[in-house]
Amino acid sequence: LTKTKSGATIEFTGTTTFGTKTWEGPLVLLSGSDLTVKGFGTLDGQGAWYWKQGTSISRPVFFRLHAVTSSTLSGFTLKNSPFRTFSILNSEKTTISGLTLDSSAGDGTAKNTDGFDLSRNDGVTITGNKIYNQDDCLAMQSSTNTVFSNNYCSGGHGISIGSLGGDSVTSSDTVSGLTVTGNSIVSSVNGIRIKTIIGLQGLVSNVKYSNNKLSNVENAIVLHSDYSKSKGGYTGSPTSEVTIEDITVSGLSGTATNLYDIVVNSKVVSGWTFSGITVSASSKGSCSGQPSSITC
Incomplete structure (x- = not known):
């Protein structure tokens, strides 16, 4: 869907089942402006074929938005994602609402089934979606002026910024102007996370x-x-030089095992x-390095 005319409407109906092979994908690639993508159809990525083979094989991204502008996506279902479900790149002024992302069949076996991965976008709104997966519900790699609201996130790693960092401060390593409001995060490893x-x-x-x-x-x-990409986890030594400033958490409610898990570079x-x-x-829980205004 990369040669779609400006102003076009794309509608998904019935069930579309994708074939299986080891490749990086995406299964669906969308580009264009003023697009309306809608319908009550289902796209099935046949994730089980990939999940049982683990993380050593190449797995396709399910649905990629690249250079999408002033568009809307709504209504349809993506199930059984082989890998990351939505990859949103270099897009702006676009809203995704009322979708169902359901990879719950992979509970216990699926890996890296992120809901929404965002990089280098501006003005993307993701609202009123249902996400059942085994990794981040939202993963902000970089982007500005993003809204993530009234979504239901179940079974994964919560709402995340990162892992983030580069050799210098560029748009590829910046998350600014993010609003996360009114979401429900259920049976997940984390609630809200920055790494x-x-x-x-x-x-x-x-x-x-x-x-x-x-x-x-x-x-x-x-x-x-203190996140290490090579180790795939925390090191306990918070040497990241990524600035984390002007963070507001208000009205957080519900149940958790640990309230805080904070290990940051105080500088x-x-x-x-x-x-x-x-x-x-x-x-x-525990905190170290946080600003003096925060008591744990």
Whole structure:
């Protein structure tokens, strides 16, 4: 769908089942402006064929938006994603609403089934969707002026910024102007999370989390400056130089095992405000490096 005329309408009906092979995809590639993509159809990526083979094979991205402008996507279902479900790149002023992303059949076997991955976009709104997966519900690699609202996230790793960081501060390593509001995060490893890469630079700025609800979440609020891509996890040494500033968390409610999991570089954090947090947690968790305004 890369040669779609401006103003076109694309409608998904019935069930479309994709074939299987080891490649990077995407299964669907969309580009264009003023597009309306809608319908009540189902796209089936046959994820089970990939899940059972693990992460060593090439797996296709399911649905990629590249250079999509002033468009809307609504109504349809994507199920059994082989790998990342939505990859949204270099797009702007576009809204995704009322979709169902359902890879719940992969619980226990599927890996890297992110809901929405965003890089180098401006003005993307993702609202009122249902996401059942085994990785990040939202993964912000970079983008500006993004809204993620009133979504239902189940079974994965929560709403994430990162992992983020580069050799210098560029648009590819910047998340600014993100609003995360009114979402439900259920049976997930994390609620809200920011993770930045050791030794690298970047910017996370002007991020507002408001009135999100957690249920059966392991870690409610997670901020880490010690992520290692090569190790695929936290190192315990927060040497990331990615600035994390002007972060607001308000009205966070629900249930979690740990309230806080914060390990950040005190030299690059400022302007955090936490208020109205009523999460019922078994443990308060732990914090280190946070601004003095934050008490854990």
